[in-house]
Amino acid sequence: MGDANDADELLDSVILKVITKSSDNFGSLLLKALREAQLDYFKTEQRRRKRFELSIDNESPNSEVMERDGDERPVETAVELRQRKKRTDQLKLIDSLTRSAKTDTATTTIVEAYLFAPLDAKPTEIARSLGIHHETVKRKLRRLARRYDANRFGDVREYLAV
Template sequence: MERKQKLNNLAKMYKLHQSEKYFDQLYSELLVDWHYRKKVDARRTLSDEVTILTLYEDALLEALRVFDGQTNDFMHLLNQWINRRRIDLQRTNLRRKKVEMITILGRNRESDVCANILETLADSFDPEFSSTTEEAFYEKIYPRKKERDKRELVSHLIESAKTLSDEVTVKILTEFSKYDSPNKLAKALGLHHETVNRKLRRVSRLYDANRFGDLHEYLAV
């Protein structure tokens, strides 16, 4: 009770004299409480202690601004302002976290779709389609895409594989049009079929959706 009254008196003296001396004394007293509280609030709001301390300081200034000196419970007023700002911060950070998670899930989904596209292309090879020319390959696999876009996509996937310093993946992307199934491709390259599928899924994560658009278009035949 004595400490509560002490903080109340310091707030009143500051409002009366607008003296930095009283503000500093009040601030020093509050730091004792804030030292432990900021750790809890930082975790609760998905934030950090520096941000929380700034929040406390802003709340203190607001509480002093509206404090009329008549009430005997400045700490109650201060805590109201702190709680309001903490709730706002918590909502903002939770909303941001949710957006980040949706974005990550969207990217993962996009990667899975791209992997499925590559696997679908491999599964759709015609055993009688023996031409290895680039023009015939694009007509067979990507009939609804412009020639330039088709070439750019395959080149992009191959170049993406090169950035991984993975010669096996480059070889898989270069050779998979010659075989009618991933298993036969794997056998021809001396690889396990799961290795082929894993490599395709890995390189699919480098697919540039901004550059090539909706992945679902590549499934249309």
């Protein structure tokens, strides 16, 4: 949130406050005061950013690059690239799980409905949209989840919500 100057100012002010207090354990008092000052700084900076919208905060970080290049398409940030890669990995996983011979048409229909449903969709909503019982949806998804191989695909937490 801040830069090196803000950190130096914070450290200097905390040291001055701790020096004024006479204590036997200067080190622990300094660490505690520094931790509290840091948390206080983050809280006030977050509040300031919510209340006051600055023009420098509104500018996109790539605006200078776009002006120099004359290119109208925005440059993707690292977060957007990571989210896109994660989504592709999720789709590959779903495809490999549903491609096997053990998957019936109902399971593939349920998975496709989940792919096009909102992120917070529940099994009952998916079942209602497909016109089948919600327990059937839950059973089919559990059966599909049993085919997940952690040795082959890696940790399941890597595929969860983007």
